[in-house]
Amino acid sequence: MERRLEPEVMDDPEQAGAYAAADFDASNQAFADRCVEALRGVERGLVVDLGCGPADIPLRLARALPPGVRVVGVDASAAMLALARHAVGGAARVDLVRAYLPDLPLRPGACAAVVSNSLLHHLPDPAPFWRAVRALGRPGAPVVVGDLFRPPSEDDARRIVREAAVSDHPLLERDFFASLLAAFTIDEVCAQVRDAGLAGALRVGAVSERHLLVRGRLPG
Ligand SMILES: C[S@@+](CC[C@H](N)C(=O)[O-])C[C@H]1O[C@@H](n2cnc3c(N)ncnc32)[C@H](O)[C@@H]1O
Structure with a gap:
């Protein structure tokens, strides 16, 4: 099945609200656990989460990582960031920045680690994303990028949406289906990593029937 783009930034308040209200507990905790494992040894510094949504x-990362680590969440959507600010409240060691990737207000090499979940499939062109990952992390920084991967057919995508049952909100079901169609295949993500000059540094693989994970460390 060919990739079919979906709208990039989630700036419709109703759409953002449906996303924030959905139950992503299991998949978000699984992603956070993988980040914590990959970030073992990172005791201080800035961890950036690209496309942080709500x-x-x-x-989850700020609660699990050592006290010397701050997490900065970046998202281009004002609606998502309003929900994110509400969720963060006065939580320690979490900052939020509204910025449209790749134009980020972070200097090159500023981050001790770079993570991102479910952003990649939103991007019409993934190359600036991988350049940003490479530029933001300091040498040797852990990188963890999770996303959906594109199923072979629309029928498979429909079945995945039905079986996942993360929410019965019609907007969320619509977006989930659109996201599966917009996602990259694992081979496509491997090619992106290679084109970014990171083939020896980052590994790409499936971690569930619908999720892929890219992990490793930036070149030293
Ligand atoms: C599906 S959500 C994922 C949210 C969060 N990472 C999670 O896993 O729950 C994707 C997010 O990426 C944001 N986004 C899309 N394109 C972006 C860009 N070019 N720069 C910054 N954020 C972007 C959207 O606004 C949306 O909030």
């Missing part, structure tokens, strides 16, 4: 993952 900030559920930055909050």
Whole structure:
């Protein structure tokens, strides 16, 4: 099945609200656990979460990582960031920044680690994303990028949406289906990593029937 793009930034308040209200507990915790494992040894510094959405993952990371680590969540959507600010409240060591990738207000090499979940499939062109990952992390920084991968057919996508049952909100079901069609295949992500000059540094693989994970460390 050919990739079919979906709208990039989730700036419709109703859409953002449906996303924030959905139950992503299991998949977000699984992603956060993988980040914590990959970040073992990172005791201080800035961890950036690209496309942080309602900030559920930055909050999980800040709770689990050592006290010297701050997590900065970046998202281009004002609606998502309003929900993220509400969720973060006064939580310690979480900052939120509204910025449109790849134009980020972070200097090159600023981050001790770079993570991102479910952003990649939103991007019409993934190359600037991988350049940003490479530029933001300091040498040797852990990188963890999770996303959906595109199923072979629309029928498979429909079945995945039906079986996942993360929410019965019609907007969320619509977006989930659109996201599966917009996602990259594992081979496509391997090619992106190779084109970014990171083939020796990052590994790409499936971690569930619908999720892929890219992990490793930036070149030293
Ligand atoms: C599916 S959500 C994922 C949210 C969160 N990472 C999670 O896993 O729950 C994707 C997010 O990426 C944001 N986004 C899309 N394109 C972006 C860009 N170019 N720069 C920054 N954020 C972007 C969207 O606004 C949306 O909030």
